[in-house]
Amino acid sequence: MSPSRRTVLAAATAGVLAAGTGLVVAQSGPAFAAESSPVGFASLNGGTTGGSSSTVVTVTSASALKSALSSSTSQTVRISGLITISGMYSVASNKTVIGVGSGSGITGGGFNLSGVKNVIIRNLVFKNAGDDSINVQESTTNVWIDHNDLSNGYDGLIDIKRGSDYITVSWNHLHNHDKSMLLGHSDDNSSQDLGHLRVTYVHNWFDGTNQRHPRVRFANPVHVLNNYYSNIGSYGVASTENAGVYVERNYFENVANPTVTQTGDSDSGNLKVLNNYKVNSGTEQVRNGASVAAIPYSYTPEANSSVKATVTAGAGTGKI
Secondary structure, three states, rough: OOOOOOOOOOOOOOOOEEEOOOOOOOOEEEOOOOOOOOOOOOOOOOOOOOOOOOEEEEEEOOOHHHHHOOOOOOOEEEEEEEEEEEEEEOOOOOEEEEEOOOEEEEEEEEEEEOOOEEEEEEOEEEEEOOOOOEEEEEEEEEEEEEEOEEEEOOOOOEEOOOOOEEEEEEEEEEOOOOEEEEEEOOOHHHHHOOOOOOEEEEEEEEOOEOOOOOEEEEEOOOOEEOEEEEEOOOOOOEEEEEEEEEOOOOOEEEEEEOOOOOOOOOOOEEEEEEEEEEEEOOOOOEEEEHHOOOOOOEEEEOOOHHHHHHHHHHHOOOOO
């Protein structure tokens, strides 16, 4: 594993889990140094590098932000301050969008990634969106959504759908919200979604949110690793429509339903669990664990008991 993959990096004694192999040993202590490249699915398919670091634009207004995001130029877009926008702003391919300090971002609207590739979104505040905060759709690939603070939107905070693929969602703090993260938007969209929607969710903090952490249709495998769930209203992770979800070494505190294999009108999905840590939480639902595909990348898991300390210290803005 390269030195840049710090998300689940620990002491030299930490074990590595390779695709199709057994677990050696999990890291025993917190590790939250911000990484310079993603772990998980966004590291595959050629990797996710974002926009050019030599072409940098700093924006402070809605009009400048909209123009920079939609530009065909490979570039890094720095957002300075909390910018009020309306509606969904389109993000073009080969972009890094990053906030300055801990309080920069957008309010009132969201980002739409549609049919694009190679996008990084980091260190941004998203709040009070009139629709989704971040919407990823139409076969978008190689996206890394990392170290953001998302709250109080109308619909989803991070929704991924319509055949999108090779995505990592890491170190985000989600709070004051109902429907957090959708993966696959409709029971009727199997033709576009099957074989896609492969996402890694790692070291996120679901803080008093209600449902969809994530809510999965069709995707296999989906890797839910080392996240902290606190005071969840309805359920933690949902697998439906024959999806395959691997829920590994997370920390559930005050979560009545850590995992479910059916919700709403959707057919059941498949779900396997490994060594999740539970405090005042209910029993995990599992189903057909053998049908969940192997994780196709190497990674170093953190010990479940230290996830709370690691994630609360490292998730959100101002940490990179």
